[in-house]
Amino acid sequence: MMLLPRVAIIGNGQLGRMLKQAGAPMGLEVIPCDPSLDEPVALNPDDVVTVEQELWPDTPRSRQLTAHPGFLNARATQVIRDRLSEKSLLDHLKIGTAPWCNITADHTTEHLALVGEKLVIKRRQGGYDGRGQWRWKQGEPALDEWLGECIAEKMIPFEEEVSLIGARGHDGKCVFYPLTLNLHQQGILHASVAGLPRLEPLQATAEEWLTRIMVELDYVGVMAMECFVVDGTLLVNELAPRVHNSGHWTQAGANPSQFGLHLRAVADLPLHTPQIHGISVMWNLLGRDWSTDWLAVPGCDVHWYDKEIRPGRKVGHVNLNLPNHALLQDSLNQLADLLPEDDRSPLLWALREIQADSPA
Structure with missing residues (x-):
């Protein structure tokens, strides 16, 4: 059997948990690490270290992880964690931003x-x-x-918010998912829709920009680029040097998912352009529980983070993936009918966007 490096993650939240789940089918050991602890992690010389968060406390453990020779993307994390250096990078690369x-x-x-x-x-x-x-x-x-x-x-009077999830390998190869349409309320992502043909005209520009960013930073792994759409053009809002909430739909609608793709990239395994099937919706569960009744809805998968429920806290997400617009609309309607009226707005937003994009 091929010997694979272990992958240590700085951070042990839901992203680290989902990375660990994605590594299991490949026999890839993934070790989420709480950076707030003092105890060292038992690391091997050939392990790789990546992140699920941009900021962490200065502790003996975090210093150990970032000093390991396999720690990837030190410069990228340093640049992107500070909005001053992040914006300066975009200006340097002549990439549109506010x-x-x-x-x-x-x-x-x-x-x-x-x-x-x-x-x-x-x-x-x-x-x-x-x-x-x-x-x-x-x-x-x-x-x-x-x-x-x-x-x-x-302040930008944007029409829509979209994100691009891409990855770069150790050999410099870059691959991308299709643009995702996002709904934010009070700065929090509530829902995403992926697979909308009307976003395709923006795809080439988004890919060219994210490629430029990853090459400049010599980045390895998955990176997210959040953008505003203004008069049919893109402006970059923020970057994330890690797997991202707006890419959770890939668990149901793509092969590999963003989590599997990130692990392939950092472990120096072959990358291919992700295969996309159907159309997908991701709905964040914010400060609320879920019902097993939802599992009766075709195409519905629940991902629960085992967190204490608090107002506005991300405690899970729901992915819906169906082969076409009509079937997804049916499932969204079924799921919405199972919710209190004041919980339906993200699903109804997704339903409107899919209806507007449906073939005539």
Whole structure:
């Protein structure tokens, strides 16, 4: 049997758990590691180390993992974890993004107004799922707490939000999934739809941009690129140097999934363009339980994270995959009928998008 490297993951949340599940069929040992602990991990010299999160505490264990010779993507993680260096990278590569500035002591409200009349202030590090962000408009004061801690971006009147999940191997080969349409509310991803033909005209540009980014960073593994669609063109919003929530649909709608693809890439196994089947919807379970009745809906798979349920917390997701628009619409309607009315909006959004994209 071929000897495969073990893959240690910095982070032991749901992404690490799903990476471990994806490694099992290949006989690939995946070790999610809680970076907040002090105890060292028993690593072999030929192990590889990758991440499921961009930030982690400075502990003896995290220092051990990042000092291991098999730690991948140190530069990429360093660049992307800070929105200042991330935005600077996009500008350097001449990739479209919203006008922005770093907020320093020299950036008065007059300077901010030069970026735009309405801005989104974002913490340079941390701040995800809508946290660590403020809205600012001309005439309002700037807050001292932003100085040296935040960037300011022009608020973009986008039509849609999409993401591209791609991967790059040790040999430089890049492969991609089709663009995914996403629904965010208050900065939190609620649902995704993949397999919409109307997004195909944007695919080539998205792939060219993400290729440029991964090559520049000498990146190995899966990376996500979140974008706004503005007047039929793309603007990059954020990058993620890891598997991503908007790629969870690949567990049902692609071979390999983003988790299997990431492991193939970091373990230096062969990559091929993922094979896509049917059309897919992913629905995030936010601060709510689920019902076994959902499993009676054709094409419905539930992924539960075994987390304590708290308001707004991602505790699981549901994937629906069917061969065509009509069958998926039927399943979405069936699942929506099993939910309280105030829980249906992400599924009804997905249903509208699929109906609008259905063949005449």
